[in-house]
Every structure is written in structure tokens, then in C-alpha cells.
Amino acid sequence: MDIRIEDGIIVTMNKGREILKNADIGIDGNRICEIGDVKGEADFVIDARNKIVMPGLINTHTHLPMTLFRGIADDLPLMRWLKEEIWPIESKLTAKHVYAGSLLGCLEMITTGTTCFNEMYFHMDKAARSIDESGMRGVVAYAMFDFGDTGKVDSMIKDGRKKIKKYNKKNKNNGSRENRVSASVGLHSPYTCSKELLKRAKEMADRLKTMVHIHVAETQEEVENTKKDWNLRPFEYLNEIGVLDKNVLAVHSIWADRKEIGLIKKNGVKISHNPVSNMKTAAGVANVPEYIRNGITVSLGTDGAASNNNLDMFEEMKACALLHKINAMDAGVVPAEKVLEFATINGAAALGMEKEIGSIEVGKKADIILVDLDRPHLVPLSNPISHLVYSARGSDVDTVLVDGRVLMENRELRSIDQKEVLKFANEQAKDLLEKAGKEDRLFMH
Ligand SMILES: [Zn+2]
Incomplete structure (x- = not known):
């Protein structure tokens, strides 16, 4: 032993x-x-x-490099926050920034008891490297969106297939996937991905036997737009085009109505519930009591540190329990043991790893x-x-x-040096914000 x-x-x-x-x-x-x-x-x-x-706690939705944007823009509605603050900074991101933010995220997670996380961001190789070096366990998504420009779909699928295969290689000796790092198919959302991209990415995920990680029904605006474009609500649309099944992890899923909850149940879709981020961006309250009543697998995620603003899963558990009690005006709804399941064994099931971790x-x-x-x-x-x-x-x-x-x-x-990671993250945050013309956002610059 x-x-x-x-x-x-x-x-x-x-x-x-x-x-x-x-x-x-x-x-x-x-x-x-x-x-x-x-x-x-x-x-x-x-x-x-x-x-x-x-x-160890399992965080099923992260954008680790967003640790570099921690606290630079708060208290804005979601779409304004994204369009005016986050996307302009992200347009200046380099692989080095992503690496620094990912290491900082791993450091924060280790020191707060998270052992496995599910990541979606640009430069997946850098997140994978931070998992490898920090000793954590994680799934990194090859993140895709095309804003309806289907000309890019072929090249994205080809590149994605190559990268995902690289991380999901089987162990030559025993045929198992013993790697701490594995890869999935990341689709940003039904409103930032064309129908062609959604369908082809799901086909690729099936062929590669991996999961799809996607934001669905986060805002009312998204629901209205999907209804306008397809005459369907977001989960109805995804169901119609054959994207929903048990290997899909839907993130947020705040605005799913009863019919959509039925589709989630029928298809065995898993949910990543992000209560702190949802409260902070005032996006809404996911119907977690109804998900539980339907036997749907609910897991917990922090989302990125720009909308949380930390990666502490203990805080996430407490916020989850309290949010649903006050929302339902029922102190018995979503009890502590359920929440602990979300953050452990259900997190493992959401990532298809329930036979390996979570208990x-x-x-x-x-x-x-x-x-x-x-x-x-x-x-x-x-x-x-x-x-x-x-x-x-x-x-x-x-x-x-x-x-x-x-x-x-x-x-x-034991695995990483806190002082060095913090220094590197501070340097890279400064560099990024300077490039984005937002250096005044740093208190010390
Ligand atoms: Zn997210």
C-alpha cells in the first residue's frame, strides 16, 4: 500500500x-x-x-482563463457584460494569457478542494497543460462557435477531431483511458453555432465516444431568438436536429419549460447548474426542484471567475441550497445531502466518470x-x-x-508553486488588459 x-x-x-x-x-x-x-x-x-x-469536489463548468478578468467588470446585465467588457478583452487573448489564467484556476481549485473540472475555452492545449502540471483531473473541451458562418465548419471539425483524439488516446498497455486529462466537444451555445456546426460536432462527438459540453437556455433573450429563428425553444431545437442524448452536458438551462424538461429527461441529458453566476448576472433561477423530481442528473459548476467571482465549490453548494429555498419559499427544497451529491457523485456522472470518481x-x-x-x-x-x-x-x-x-x-x-503562479498570473493579467486598453481596471498597475 x-x-x-x-x-x-x-x-x-x-x-x-x-x-x-x-x-x-x-x-x-x-x-x-x-x-x-x-x-x-x-x-x-x-x-x-x-x-x-x-x-474531491467536481466543478462541471469552468472557463479557467477568466480568472484573469476577475473583478474587472461587475454588476452589468449578461449581454452588455459580454459585448462591452468580456468579448473585447477576449479578442486580445494569447495562448500565454490562457496558460497563466488556467494555472491560477488550478491553484485556486486545489486550495479549495476541487479535484476535477470540466473546462471550455480557447487554446485547450494550455488548459490541458495546466491540468497536467498541477496534478488535477479535468476534461477540456475543443470549443466551437461560428456565428452562423458555416464556411469555417469543415476546418473546425477537422482540427477538433485531431486535438480530441490526441487527449483521448487509449493506454497502450491495458486499453483503458487512464489519463488525468481528457477532451470533449465544446459547443458555445445554440445561438452562437450554426445548425450545421451543431449537427456535425455532435456526430464527431459520437464517433470519438466523447461528450458534448454546451450552454443552453441561459437567458430569456436566447429563448426569444431561438423561437424567432426556428419557431422552437432551445432544447426543442436541439432535440429536433438530433443533438440531445445522454452524452450531452447542458450548462445553466435556466429557461427550460416543462416540455423541455421532458425532453431533457427523455434523452438523459445532464445539467450543470451554476447558481452563483446565474444570480450575479441576474440570468434567472434554474428549475432545479423540477429537475430533481424528474430524476435528471444535476451537477454544480462555478462558471468563469469573471461572473462568480471565485471557483470555491463550497460557496457554490451553499448558494445552491439557499437560492432554491428562497425561490420556492420552501426550506425543505434542495436539501444539503442533494447539494453534496450535485458536487460529487452527480458531477462524476455528468462527465461520464461515475465508475471512476465521485465517491x-x-x-x-x-x-x-x-x-x-x-x-x-x-x-x-x-x-x-x-x-x-x-x-x-x-x-x-x-x-x-x-x-x-x-x-x-x-x-x-506539493505540485505547483503558489508564489510563482500568482506572479505569472498578475503579469499576464496586466499585459492582457493593457492590450485591450483596459489597464485602468487594475487597482495596482
Ligand atoms: Zn459558461
């Missing part, structure tokens, strides 16, 4: 949702080999006394975090699930393992 985590409170998130007291976890290579009273020699021991040991079970990959209970806001320990959703913060995470490797121990980082 390589690692033994000793004497912790294990919130397993297994089928029976068991919580074990004073229990150990044995890790061999990158997988969990034993749970309970684990004996035998271990090369490395982690003391988990007075700590909650749980599956602490023998045979699963060792993506595990430890939450330190020695904090004023976590005493007394009445209910571990309640504490994780309503009281804890990302900064309470003290140790993080991904793929059987310790990335942070007692808040000390």
Missing part, C-alpha cells in the same frame, strides 16, 4: 451514503484499495483525526480531500453533511489527493 489515510470521518457518497467514524482508507497506486480498519505497511501515512475525508469506494480513483474541523465555524460536529454544505469554506480544506498523489498536505502545495 502506498498511502493510508488514518482515523477520519469518511463521508463516502457511496450508494448507501454511508458516513464512517474513525475509519481508514488504503491507497495503492492511483486507486482506493481498502476502506475501514486498514492494517499493513504503508509508505506514507496521513493523519485524519478531527477531519472529514470526502470525495470513496474500493476500486475507485483516489481523488480525496480532507476538511479540517478544528475551526470555530465547524464546532460542534452535529451533522457532517450539514457542515460541508452550510458552514465550511474552501479554505477549510487542508489536504488534497488526485489520482493517488498528494497535491496539498496541511495546506502546503
Whole structure:
């Protein structure tokens, strides 16, 4: 055995949702080999006394490089925010900016307990490199949109196929996909992609056996435009052109009506719910209680740090629970255990990885975090699930393992150098904002 985590409170998130007291976890290579009273020699021991040991959190919607735009433009309606603030900066982005922002995002996620994320942005190679170097697990989308200009579709599909294949190569020795980095097909949205692009990209995803990651029904404006163009609502349109199935992760999905929720259910589409971003941009409230009633897989995402403005999944869990209670005027709706499922096992299912990650079970990959209970806001320990959703913060995470490797121990980082990543991110943010003529947005420039 390589690692033994000793004497912790294990919130397993297994089928029976068991919580074990004073229990150990044995890790061999990158997988969990034993749970309970684990004996035998271990090369490395982690003391988990007075700590909650749980599956690493899974963030199913990110645009990591947007960490460089954190706080530069707030409090604007979504379309104005995009058109006047975000798109002009993005037009000046280089691969180096993307790399710096991705590393910063990985650093923030590791230090707040996220072990796996689902990314969509330009220069996917740079996000992949940051995952590789930081030791995290992630899915990077080859992001596509054509604003109706179908002349670009052929070249995008060809380039996308090459890049996705590169990351999803099977392990030569055992035929499995053992890589921490994998790739998916990213479609920005039904309103920024032509019908031809949507259909051909979905065909490509099916051939490559990978998922489609797409924003759907984020704003009322999108619904109105889709109705005007196709006489259909966004999910009806995607269903009509054959894009919806169980390998599609729809992000936001705020304005899906009852009929569309029926289509989501029928096709087994998964949802990435981003409550903080949706509240901040005043886009609306997704009908999560109805998604749950229909047995639809709901997962949680932060969205980019420009509309959140952090990547802390503990904050996201609390916001999720509170938003639906006040929206329904019902304190019992979307309870804590459900929210913890969204952020762990459902996140894994949303990415098609539920057999590998998302819970602490023998045979699963060792993506595990430890939450330190020695904090004023976590005493007394009445209910571990309640504490994780309503009281804890990302900064309470003290140790993080991904793929059987310790990335942070007692808040000390092992895979990347915090000082260097912060310096690089500051330099690149300054450079980017100067190029976009918005350098005055930086407090220190
Ligand atoms: Zn997004």
C-alpha cells in the first residue's frame, strides 16, 4: 500500500451514503484499495483525526482563463457584460494569457478542494497543460462557435477531431483511458453555432465516444431568438436536429419549460447548474426542484471567475441550497445531502466518470480531500453533511489527493508553486488588459 489515510470521518457518497467514524482508507497506486480498519505497511501515512475525508469536489463548468478578468467588470446585465467588457478583452487573448489564467484556476481549485473540472475555452492545449502540471483531473473541451458562418465548419471539425483524439488516446498497455486529462466537444451555445456546426460536432462527438459540453437556455433573450429563428425553444431545437442524448452536458438551462424538461429527461441529458453566476448576472433561477423530481442528473459548476467571482465549490453548494429555498419559499427544497451529491457523485456522472470518481469506494480513483474541523465555524460536529454544505469554506480544506498523489498536505502545495503562479498570473493579467486598453481596471498597475 502506498498511502493510508488514518482515523477520519469518511463521508463516502457511496450508494448507501454511508458516513464512517474513525475509519481508514488504503491507497495503492492511483486507486482506493481498502476502506475501514486498514492494517499493513504503508509508505506514507496521513493523519485524519478531527477531519472529514470526502470525495474531491467536481466543478462541471469552468472557463479557467477568466480568472484573469476577475473583478474587472461587475454588476452589468449578461449581454452588455459580454459585448462591452468580456468579448473585447477576449479578442486580445494569447495562448500565454490562457496558460497563466488556467494555472491560477488550478491553484485556486486545489486550495479549495476541487479535484476535477470540466473546462471550455480557447487554446485547450494550455488548459490541458495546466491540468497536467498541477496534478488535477479535468476534461477540456475543443470549443466551437461560428456565428452562423458555416464556411469555417469543415476546418473546425477537422482540427477538433485531431486535438480530441490526441487527449483521448487509449493506454497502450491495458486499453483503458487512464489519463488525468481528457477532451470533449465544446459547443458555445445554440445561438452562437450554426445548425450545421451543431449537427456535425455532435456526430464527431459520437464517433470519438466523447461528450458534448454546451450552454443552453441561459437567458430569456436566447429563448426569444431561438423561437424567432426556428419557431422552437432551445432544447426543442436541439432535440429536433438530433443533438440531445445522454452524452450531452447542458450548462445553466435556466429557461427550460416543462416540455423541455421532458425532453431533457427523455434523452438523459445532464445539467450543470451554476447558481452563483446565474444570480450575479441576474440570468434567472434554474428549475432545479423540477429537475430533481424528474430524476435528471444535476451537477454544480462555478462558471468563469469573471461572473462568480471565485471557483470555491463550497460557496457554490451553499448558494445552491439557499437560492432554491428562497425561490420556492420552501426550506425543505434542495436539501444539503442533494447539494453534496450535485458536487460529487452527480458531477462524476455528468462527465461520464461515475465508475471512476465521485465517491470513496474500493476500486475507485483516489481523488480525496480532507476538511479540517478544528475551526470555530465547524464546532460542534452535529451533522457532517450539514457542515460541508452550510458552514465550511474552501479554505477549510487542508489536504488534497488526485489520482493517488498528494497535491496539498496541511495546506502546503506539493505540485505547483503558489508564489510563482500568482506572479505569472498578475503579469499576464496586466499585459492582457493593457492590450485591450483596459489597464485602468487594475487597482495596482
Ligand atoms: Zn459558461
